Amino acid sequence: MKDAFSTYHPILNFGYFTFVILVSMFCMHPVFLTISFIGAFIYSIKLNGKKAVKFNLLCGIPILVISAIANPLFVHEGVTILTYFSSGNPLTLESIVYGISTSVMLVSVIMWFSCYNKIMTSDKFIYIFGKIIPGMSLILSMILRFVPKYKSQIKIISKSQKSIGRDVSNGNIIQRSRYGLKILSVMTTWALENGVETADSMKARGYGLKGRTNFSNFRFDSRDKKFTALALCLVVTFLIGIYSGCGKIRFYPSIVISSENLQSVLTYTSYALFCIIPVVIDIVEEIRWKRLRLRI
Incomplete structure (x- = not known):
């Protein structure tokens, strides 16, 4: 429940x-x-x-x-x-x-x-502060969901790398370090792309514009x-x-x-x-x- x-x-x-x-x-x-x-x-x-x-x-x-x-x-x-x-x-x-x-x-x-x-949740936070500080509320809501979202994504990346034998548990110390850096690089690229897509999506929806209406179930x-x-x-x-x-x-x-x-x-x-x-x-x-x- x-x-x-x-x-x-x-x-x-x-x-x-x-x-x-x-x-x-x-x-x-x-x-x-x-x-x-x-x-x-x-x-x-x-x-x-x-x-x-x-x-x-x-x-x-x-x-x-x-x-x-x-x-x-x-x-x-x-x-x-x-x-x-x-x-x-x-x-x-x-x-x-x-x-x-x-x-x-x-x-x-x-x-x-x-x-x-x-x-x-992020939608509750944006509901409270979206009209007062729209830009800051969006940034804070993204920060609050940073840990669980990125933790889930890095598990996906690690499993995909493990399936081709490039996980941090494979090989010697040097190979493990290289595989770890590879996973970190993929994660960083994904995070940057996700940030750009989110920004473009919110801009296309008119987030933060004066006179913009907001729908809420609350x-x-x-x-x-x-x-x-x-x-x-x-x-x-x-x-x-x-x-x-x-x-x-x-x-x-x-x-x-x-x-x-x-x-x-x-x-x-x-x-x-x-x-x-x-x-x-x-x-x-x-x-x-x-x-x-x-x-x-």
Whole structure:
């Protein structure tokens, strides 16, 4: 079944990911980082299945470990000294906590962007920004689809070269290098030709011309209105809490975290509900779909 949240209006999709990514980047409080990490992890698995589990483990864990270790090695600020390195520099609790927080933030943002790339297709992006910045929106949409499209094409080229015995797995080191350069050359030529064809095609269709009309199947219906009302309530509750001082944290020179109260709990809850909305929407739609199938 297709992801239900992806069928919502593109502005809502874009606004949702913009908000969660910005909060993940700038709110370094442990509770917010944990909520963002769990929400991104669950939604990425919901969207991509086993591929997301593999990506999160093979890519996320190394980033977590490297980022968490790198900060204490190079940053020695903080008043809580745990021990000293052989170089004489101190190992501080503050640098360890900040390194762990930064690594969790980085992995969370990467996972949210993987979900974004799955939901925000190029036609949605052009629909939102096509009238405002037509040239830039086209370039950005092409960049966003660069990796999956070119990855698919290079597999096709590699298989065709392998069929005539010119793959990078054939021959000695020199021959493999030559075959690899050949594949890269073919790929580069294809990319340039594809870019020229795309530019000519868009120009022939009058893309970016003043007064040009645009057709779109996207409509802001009652379902989108309900989502907007719910999302705004959660966002306003979150922003009020942040403005009141909830979720503040200082790492250097000592760790200072804002005191917990009822408002902070409401702030954490509103952000957690906001992060989990797409998954809840998918689950509700799946239950509804199964009920409809049973009635047939």
